[in-house]
Every structure is written in structure tokens, then in C-alpha cells.
Amino acid sequence: MTRGNLIFSHNNRSIDYGKIALANACLIKKYMTNNHVTLITDTGTVEWLYKTYDEDFVKSKIENIIVTKRRNINNTKRYYDTSYSKTVEKFYNINRFEAFNLSPYDETLLIDADYLIGNNNLDQCWELEYDLQINNESRDIMPSRIDKQFEKLDDRSIDFYWATAVFFRKTKENELFFDTIKHIYRNWNYYSMLYDFISPNFRNDHAFSIAVHIMNGMNRNNFVKPLPVPFLQHSIGADDVLECTNGNQFKILIEKPNQRGNYVICKIEDTNIHIMNKFALNRIAGSIIEQNK
Amino acid sequence: MTDLRLEKALEFANYRSTLAVQQKQLKDKCEARLNYAFNGGLFKINETLISFIGNFLQQDKKAIVILDANETPIDIEDLQKFYEDITTRWFEAVNDYHRQYQELSTKRKVSKIVE
Numbered sequence: 001m002t003r004g005n006l007i008f009s010h011n012n013r014s015i016d017y018g019k020i021a022l023a024n025a026c027l028i029k030k031y032m033t034n035n036h037v038t039l040i041t042d043t044g045t046v047e048w049l050y051k052t053y054d055e056d057f058v059k060s061k062i063e064n065i066i067v068t069k070r071r072n073i074n075n076t077k078r079y080y081d082t083s084y085s086k087t088v089e090k091f092y093n094i095n096r097f098e099a100f101n102l103s104p105y106d107e108t109l110l111i112d113a114d115y116l117i118g119n120n121n122l123d124q125c126w127e128l129e130y131d132l133q134i135n136n137e138s139r140d141i142m143p144s145r146i147d148k149q150f151e152k153l154d155d156r157s158i159d160f161y162w163a164t165a166v167f168f169r170k171t172k173e174n175e176l177f178f179d180t181i182k183h184i185y186r187n188w189n190y191y192s193m194l195y196d197f198i199s200p201n202f203r204n205d206h207a208f209s210i211a212v213h214i215m216n217g218m219n220r221n222n223f224v225k226p227l228p229v230p231f232l233q234h235s236i237g238a239d240d241v242l243e244c245t246n247g248n249q250f251k252i253l254i255e256k257p258n259q260r261g262n263y264v265i266c267k268i269e270d271t272n273i274h275i276m277n278k279f280a281l282n283r284i285a286g287s288i289i290e291q292n293k
Numbered sequence: 294m295t296d297l298r299l300e301k302a303l304e305f306a307n308y309r310s311t312l313a314v315q316q317k318q319l320k321d322k323c324e325a326r327l328n329y330a331f332n333g334g335l336f337k338i339n340e341t342l343i344s345f346i347g348n349f350l351q352q353d354k355k356a357i358v359i360l361d362a363n364e365t366p367i368d369i370e371d372l373q374k375f376y377e378d379i380t381t382r383w384f385e386a387v388n389d390y391h392r393q394y395q396e397l398s399t400k401r402k403v404s405k406i407v408e
Contacts, residue, residue, distance in 0.1 A: 121325050129333030130363070143317045225363050228328050228335055233321065251407060254314065264310045267407040271322060 003126055004036035004105040007062075009113045010070050010092035011045040014079065015278045016285070017093065018049035021113040023285040025061040026292035027248060033123045034109070037062045040095070040102055042070035053289070066102055068095065075202050080237025081279035082253075083260050096163060096204045097185055100170065100178035110166040114281055115232070115274045116288075118248040122272065124228035125167040132174055133167040134208065134224045136160060138232035138274065141266055145257045147236070153206055154197040158213045159220065162232055163204035164274050173215075173223075180211040234274035239263075241280040247291045250284075311403045316394065323390035329382055331375055334367030338379045338386075346376045 005028055009017035018041060025037045039062045041049075046065060049058060059065075070092050077091035099110050107126055111117070125133055136159050138150060150160050168174045184191045184207045191210055192199050199206070215223045235241070238255040240263075245251075248270060253263040275281045327338040336342060349357055349372060356370045369375045400406045 119325075121328070124328070124330035124335075127330035127333070128335055129365070130335075139321060141318070142314060222363065225335075228330050229325050230328055230337070231321075231325075256310070264307070264314055265403065265407050266311070266314045266318065268318065271318070271325075 001107060002036075002105045003034045003107045004038055004064075004103075004109070005032070005034070006038050006040065006099055006103050006105070006108050006110045007113050008040045008093050008096060008099075008110075009045060010042050010095075011048060012090045012092060014087055014089050016048065016052075016282055017113050018045040019052060019285045019289070020278070020281055022049065022053065022058060022061060023288035023292075024111070024113055024116055026289055027117040029061055030247065030292050031117050032120050034126055036064075036105075038064040038066060038104055040066050040068060040098070042092075043067055044070065057293075064104060066104075068098070068102070071095075077201060078237075079278055081277055082240050083238045083255060085279070087279075091201070094185065094202045094204065097178050097181040097207070099166075100168065100175055103170070105170075107169050108167070110163075110168065112164045112274065114276070114278060115164045115272065116248075116250075118269070118271045118273065121229050122165065122167075122227060128167075128225070128228060130167075130225035131169040131171050132177060132224045133227045134161050134163070134212065135165065135226045135229070135232050136162065137226075137230070138162050138164070138234050141233060141235050141239075141252065141268065141273070142254045142257065142264070145236070145254075153195055153209055157196045158209060160205065161209040161212050161224070163208040164232055164234075165227060165272075166208070167227060177211055177215055177223075180214055181207050184210050229272070232274055233271060234276060237276045237278075239277055239280075241275060241277060241284050244284045244287045244291060247288075308401075308403050308406075311406050312397065312400075315397055315406055319390055319393050319397070323386050326386040326389075327383065328362075329379060331378065332367050332369060334361030334365055335363060336379065337362050338383050343376075343379055343383060346372065346379065350376055 007021045009021035011017050021039055029035045075091050076088050079087045079089050152160055188202050195210055212224050235252050240253040242251040250268045252266045254266050256262045329336045329338050356372055358366050358368050361367045
């Protein structure tokens with residue numbers, strides 16, 4: 001039975017997702033037992049990565065690089081770099097539905113490049129009997145900041161599931177699950193209207209949530225089980241990551257709720273954390289790589 | 294209230310906010326470590342689970358079926374090992390939480406809390 005981690009990364013003009021994926025691969029190597037890494041990327045991203053880092057070094061952290069075609073799409077995303085800066089940029093990492101077919105593993109932990117691994121808690125996912133594990137809870141590192149958009153797709157819609165970390169085995173049911181996500185991707189306008197969150201831009205979390213709902217028989221049911229962590233953790237785009245020290249200690253400026261530009265400093269250590277400020281992550285990715293060589 | 298006193302009050306408020314965030318971090322970390330995979334099932338280790346299993350061990354049971362965190366029935370074939378694993382993990386996680394919490398409590402400045 002082969003086991004490994006799968007990361008998707010396609011650069012856009014502003015964010016070097018390849019470098020972020022490499023930083024995360026370094027963390028996976030350091031903290032996880034099942035630490036074989038496969039990167040799904042495109043020619044431009046991997047060539048840029050090899051320009052920045054030695055090819056042998058990259059391959060020592062990411063054993064398997066699968067190059068796919070990056071389609072020129074109109075899918076955009078708002079990237080925040082604290083509350084003071086917002087950039088609308090192309091978002092190419094939307095081919096997550098291909099994970100089932102592209103994964104070389106029998107048992108795959110699919111993680112976002114920006115979900116930084118800081119401990120081995122997720123190693124337990126391989127021990128569970130559950131063939132599909134996805135969490136529907138992610139806690140903000142600022143406890144008093146509660147964002148309703150991460151609970152349901154919309155006020156009158158279905159439960160929100162995080163595509164940030166997904167464990168799956170290659171079963172027939174899971175193949176159907178990923179085919180369903182592909183179908184949702186191809187009919188995005190219809191599904192965004194049906195599920196009442198009209199949005200022109202494709203979002204992986206939403207597509208996974210809809211697929212879970214469909215596979216559950218249009219109901220709340222138990223087709224998916226949570227990962228062996230009770231919740232994911234995240235910091236939002238309004239926060240800023242100041243530095244990385246000792247490999248997995250992060251100092252983050254967290255914006256206080258309803259107080260724009262007013263921050264609390266926080267130290268994160270030995271924790272898996274989803275960083276939504278991609279610009280900040282881009283800035284510290286180099287030091288993460290250096291400290292976890 | 295003079296400006297100086299207000300400044301001190303705001304400084305203290307900032308300290309309390311920072312402390313609360315760090316304390317929550319420790320609690321969340323402890324909670325995450327108390328998730329335990331065994332025999333294909335997922336268990337949340339807490340005082341109830343420990344005493345429940347301990348109770349059956351005292352009755353010389355060697356194996357039982359219990360419901361995991363997802364309410365799936367899981368056959369615990371080696372009850373003694375399961376008990377040892379959950380107690381070890383519980384002590385490790387809670388003792389670490391206690392130690393780090395105590396360290397945090399002694400720090401009186403924001404810069405010290407996050408150093």
C-alpha cells in the first residue's frame with residue numbers, strides 16, 4: 001500500500017506557489033512519518049522553482065513532480081495582504097478534482113500548499129478505516145473572530161467543508177466523489193445558483209462541500225469523516241506573518257475583530273496552520289526552506 | 294482619567310488580549326493531541342474514556358467493542374494496550390499543556406509572551 005502527500009501548485013503573476021509548496025514539503029519531511037511528497041504543477045512553475053532552488057535539492061524534498069497543462073482561465077481570486085492591500089489575481093489551483101487520477105498513491109493526503117505542517121497529528125489519517133476524511137471545522141487563531149462564511153456556503157445553504165486537507169483512498173466511491181467535483185467544476189454557474197452563493201469564481205472548498213452534500217444523498221450524513229484532528233486552524237488575509245524561527249515557530253500579527261489595522265501578536269508553534277495571506281507566506285517561504293533544509 | 298492612566302489601561306488590555314490568544318493556542322494544541330487513532334477508529338481521549346476503559350480492565354476484560362468519535366463500533370482486541378496508550382497520551386498532552394500554561398502565566402509583558 002503506497003502512501004504519500006499530494007500538493008497542487010500553479011504560480012500566478014504575484015504568488016510563487018511553487019516556492020510555498022517547497023517550503024511545505026520541507027515541513028512535511030521534517031514532521032511527518034509518511035512524508036513522500038508529490039507535486040502537481042505546470043511547466044512555468046517548475047522551471048521558475050528550478051531557477052530559484054537547485055534541482056537536486058527540490059527533488060530531495062519533493063520526490064515526484066507531475067507536470068500538467070495550466071489552462072488559461074478567467075478564474076480570479078482576491079488576495080489580501082493585510083486589510084490595507086488587496087489584489088485581484090488569477091487563481092489556477094482549481095484542478096483539485098484531478099487528485100484522484102493523478103495521485104500515484106493508494107492512500108493520499110491532499111493538502112494545500114499554504115496549509116503549513118508543524119506536527120505529525122495528520123499521520124494518524126493512514127491508520128483510520130475511513131476512506132474519505134475531510135474537516136468541516138477550521139478555527140481562526142483569533143478566538144473571538146468568527147466568520148460565518150466558513151460555517152455554511154451561504155445563510156440558506158449547506159455545510160462548509162475544507163478542501164485544505166483531504167485524505168482519500170483509491171476506492172470506487174471516492175472516484176465517484178472526485179468525478180462529482182469535476183462535474184460541479186464544469187457546471188459551476190448552475191451549482192453556485194442552486195446552492196445559493198452566486199459566485200463567478202470557482203472555489204475548491206465550495207465544490208468539495210457540494211460534492212459531499214450530493215454524495216450524502218442531498219442530506220447531512222456520514223459519507224465523509226473528519227481527519228484525525230478535531231479542527232483545522234487558519235489565519236485570515238488581514239493578518240500578517242512576521243517571521244519564521246526554529247523551523248516551525250511563526251509570529252503572526254492578528255487583526256482584532258472590527259478594529260481595522262489594530263493587531264495582537266501571536267506565536268504559533270508545533271501547529272498545522274492554514275495561512276490565507278499568500279503574500280505574507282510568499283515573503284517567509286524562503287526562510288522556512290532555509291530553516292528546514 | 295489622566296492620559297497616562299488610560300495608556301496603562303490600554304497597554305494592559307493589549308497584554309490580556311495577547312495572553313488570551315496564546316492560552317487558546319495551548320488549549321487547541323492539547324485538544325488536537327488528544328485525538329487518537331486505534332484499530333481503524335478515532336478516539337477523543339478524555340477523563341470519561343479513560344475511566345470507562347479502566348473500569349472494564351478492573352473486571353478483567355481483555356477485549357471489548359466501543360464506539361469511536363464517529364460512532365463507528367470498533368473492536369478493541371487488546372484492551373490493556375489501548376488503556377496504556379490513551380493514558381500515556383493523555384498525561385503527555387495535559388502535562389505539556391500545564392507546563393506551558395504555567396510558563397505563560399509568569400510572563401507580564403507582551404514581548405515576553407511571544408518570545
